[in-house]
Every structure is written in C-alpha cells, then in structure tokens.
Amino acid sequence: MSAVTPIDLPIDRSTEKQLARGEAKIEGSTAARRTKRRLTSRSATIAALIIAILWTTPTLGLLISSLRPAKEVATTGWWTIFSNWGFTFDNYVQVLAAGNTQLTMSEAFLNSIAITLPATVIPLVIASLAAYAFAWIDFKGKDWVFIGVFALQIVPLQMALVPLLSLFSRGITIGGVQLFSGLNQGTSYSQVWIAHTIFALPLAIFLLHNFVSEIPRELIEAARVDGAGHGQIFFRIILPLTMPAIAAFGIFQFLWVWNDLLVALVFADGTVAPITKLLAEVTGKYGQEWHLLTAGAFIAIVIPLVVFFALQRYFVRGLLAGSTKG
C-alpha cells in the first residue's frame, strides 16, 4: 500500500485517521496488521496507561520514601509528602557506608558488577558455541547429548547446591584418582561465576540452538563454499545473525544474576557478597532501619535499568524473532 494519497481524493474519516497515524505504511500479513491495529487502538492505549500507572506508583513511593528523613519515613506514609514536606540525601549517604563487619554497601555494589558481568558473558559464550555445534556440526550422539542438556533444565537449582559446594571444596575423586582438586580459594568470585554459568547453560543452549538452527542451511553452505571454516562461519555469519537472541538472553541472565540472593548466599559469602545480600542485612535484625532499604533498593536497580534501556531494542526483537516468519 502506498502512503501517498492525492490531496483531492475524498477520504473517509477513519482512513484519514489511519493515514495520520501512519498505519497505511504497515506492510506484512493481514494478521500482523490487525494485531498492530488492535494494540495501537485508543482503548488499548488507555489500558496500557492504567497498567503503567498501577505498576509505577509503588516505585514512585519507594523513590519518595528514599529521599525522606528517617523520622518521617518511620511515622508517616509517602503519600503524605505534601503535608509532611522534607527531602534529604541522608539515606543514600548512610546506606553506602552501611554494611556488615566485612564490607560496605558500596563495596557490595562493585561486587555485584564483578559477579554479574562474567556470570552473564561466560554462559553466553559457551552457549552460543554449543548452539552452533548442536545445530550445524554433525557428530556422533549429537541428539542424545542435546536431549541430555535439555533435560537438565528440570533439575532444581537447590538440588545442585550441596554437590557444587563439595566440588568446589573437595574436588572430584573417583576410585582413588583425583580428577579435580577443588578451587581451594576460600572466598573468590570464581565459585559464584561457575555456579551461575552451570545453572544458566541448559536454557541458554536450548534457546540459542533454536535460534541458530533457523538460519537457512544455504547460508552456511554458501559460507563453506566461499572458503570459511567453522571459526569464520561462527564469527562472521552465525554470531551477527544471532545477536538479537544473544542480547535477549543476555538481559535475562544479567537481571537474574543481579537479583539473585540464593546462589550468592551459598557461593559468594564474606568479602565477595553482592548487593542483594547486603540489602537483606542492612535493615537490621528487626527491620527497624527500613528507610535505608529504600535508598539501597534504588541503588540496586540503577544498573538493571541502564542495561534494560540500553538493550531493550534487542529485547523486544529477540523475543519476537523466530516466532514470526516473513
């Protein structure tokens, strides 16, 4: 459909509105067009607005509370801000310095970054390589290995905590032969990196495999004829074409690791603990200092917000990609 309309051609009102909204430019299947129209209709927009307000209000409340003096927070609600006026950055200053005997909140914040970045990148690297191998390299028992990886998704994370701890501290010994001596490093990031990588891999491999295997066979054959080996095919063809899926899974994994408390409690204790653990401790034994929690929570969500807004373009495209054809 052309977007150009002769000026003297009589147009009925609804067409005019559609043109004004640029809907006439939308091409593609009629089903896609219908969905798009429904999602951009007035009632849908109003519904989206209401949902957005409902979901943003508590966040706003948290933000206001985090900026109020501790005394006010303890005695009045944030919605009475106009009658109990008063703002301060004391909570933020306090919470950054707060902490336990081993580290402060600001150190924990850095710990979170140090844990999350490698725990996102390592599984993505391994999973994309594995996805390529499972999708495009023929080797014996490929299907069975893939089914095995897929099945690992069912294993609850909690079940693996004790075996992993034992692996890290004592290594593996089979029949008197020591295969792996354990990490023996006390408190270090490597344990939590490995744990998160292990927990992420089954789903990451599965998702990326589905995406990678939808790349047309001819593309890979063309690359092979053009002289590319596996490495070049992976880096020059597969990786660029899989970027949306990698970015989408990257965001998932990043948010999951950033917000994780359980795995951190088990594998990242002491001086390497992330911000989530400190947040849980900072309110005090009886929750008497919850004004600090408000500021701490805001500090903790800054990074996920940055990541999400930076990559949301891929996020939406990655989730939709593969599900629709043409």
Next chain:
Amino acid sequence: MASVTFDKASRIYPGQARPAVDKLDLDVADGEFLVLVGPSGCGKSTSLRMLAGLEEVNEGSIRIGDRDVTDVPPKDRDIAMVFQNYALYPHMTVAENMGFALKIAGVNKEERASRVLEAAKLLDLEDYLGRKPKALSGGQRQRVAMGRAIVRSPQVFLMDEPLSNLDAKLRVQTRTQIASLTRRLGVTTVYVTHDQTEALTMGDRIAVLKDGILQQVGTPRDLYAKPENVFVAGFIGSPAMNLFDADIVDGGLKFGTATAKVDRETLAGASGKKVTIGVRPEDVVVAKSGEGLPVDVDIVEELGADGYLYGHTDVDGNRVDIVVRVDGRVHPNAGDKVVITPQPDHIHVFDLESGERLSKKAVETSK
C-alpha cells in the same frame, strides 16, 4: 580454470537402498557450460553438491583439473556456487557479500574493493553496493549471487537452479546473460535445472539424469535429434515427442491403420515383436485425406507463427493422444478429421523393453 571429472561417483543416503546418484561418469571440459537436467528427484542437485563438497561421495571419485577433490572440504576446492534462493548474507551489504570470499582468503582491502567494483560493473550493480540484500529486488539479488561467484574467479562455477525464483520474463533475459557471461569469462560451469528449455538454450552440452542414473550426454542438438532412449526422447523437447508402441511388420512398422517404412537393420535389434516409435510434433505431415493415420482434432493451440494440434486416434480400441505442429495461419480446427503421416527420416525407434534407441541413423537430414 579446469576440467571436471566424475569418475563412477555415487551418493547413497544413509538408510536408503537406492543411490541418489549412481556411478556417475561425466567429463566437463575446460571452459565448458554443462547443464545437468532431469525431473525432480533425479539426483542432479545431489551431483552438483557432491562436486561442491557439500555432499559426501560414497563411491568413486571427483576430480577438478588433475586434482582429486573427493575428500577435500568445500573451502579448499576453489569453486563458487550460486544457490537457488541466492543465500546472500543478510547482515552484509552487497559489496561485503561479494567480497566475503576474498576477505576470508586474506586479500587486502584495496584489491578486494577493486575486484568487487569490477564485478559490479559487469552485472550493473554499482549503484547498489551499499545496500543490504533486503532492499533489493529478486533480479538484483540474483545478480549479487552471480557477482559473489564471479569476484572470486574460481576454477568452476556451480549453479543450482539460479533462475527458478525469477518471473518468466526476467528468467528468459537472465538466462542469456548468464550464458554469455560465463562464456566471456571462460570459466567451466556446471548448471542444474529441471527446465529442458533452459538446458537447450544455455548448455554447450547437456547431461540428462533420471533416478540417479545418467541417461545421455551431448550437445543440445544431439539430444534433440538423436535421443538415446525413450526417457530422453520424451523429456527433451516441448511439446514432448509422440511415443507409441507399434508392431513390426514386413518392411516396416504398423501402427493402427498406418504403416511406416523402417529399414530391416534397425528393427533387427528389437527384442520383441513390438517397438516404441517416436515422432516429434514438427515431423508429422497433416493432410485432409489420403493414406495415413486418421486423427480427430480436439483443440489447436495457436502460438502465432506456429500452432499445436492436439488430437486423438483409436488403435485397437485404445485412445492414443497425438500432438502435431501446424502452420499458425492455416490449420485444421477442433472437430475436424485429418490424416497424418510421419516424415520417414525423422522416426525414432526404441526397443520396447529396454527403451534403448534402435535407429542408428543420425536424423540430421536437414543440413
């Protein structure tokens, strides 16, 4: 540039008894344009992919020039392939697509750019070098795929039905372009198609395959004038050759009420009392009355200069359909009754059982 040799090359897919390609023996000379043609499932694409290295060779060998490439991976064969759906890299521009192989080969940036530009000029793609494949029309994509092959100046071009995604008019145009381009470049080309017209118009030589078995190799003229078996006779030519079973009688063949003179030597090789005779639609003389086979005209297709008369006759109570080429201006009409006789020099005789050609005479009387 190099010749290509298939030496009893076979491809047997796992779990299948019948080979997809069965002991293919084929020589393609240096600089030759060879067309592999056959109905779908005949193994033509598989043969091409074996040559490309994308398909395993289970028996026999394949050579490019003097080099045995049977177990050489595709990247080391120095070949370029054009795929049916073009297989352009969607995330690269036209220039990057065309230069990809050179980049992999480690050619420096300046030379890459100049070779890409050269090929782009040849194919009229200069204005599109910065575009992504998504923003190109079907014909342009096809040309980019050709360009990607040309840029490399490989030993052999492989083309797997590169025109089948184009519309009819563009296909005819592009077909002549491809044929003249590869001849100008002088690169050995193996071209796969299911379209016999494409094969006849493009190929220096044509190889006809059926069920993985090579039926005949020859120039377009050879295949048309002297098909070696019933399959080739029926496959090459449009409309197809008329093929009937005829009785051997004294002095020739008898079909229904009509007889045709065929010399004794030809028929001596027949395994039974019947043979298959073939007559092309243009090798039939139509008369209003007289000696010959009476035919009821069903319809006449007018194509301007020519017309094709579709009719039927009864032979021993069986309906037999016949196609005859007639003059485009003066011809019988539907419902008419006519009498036809084949031109004696243009009768193809095949053994009824084996389907092999019996008539020895090269039917090239028109010189």
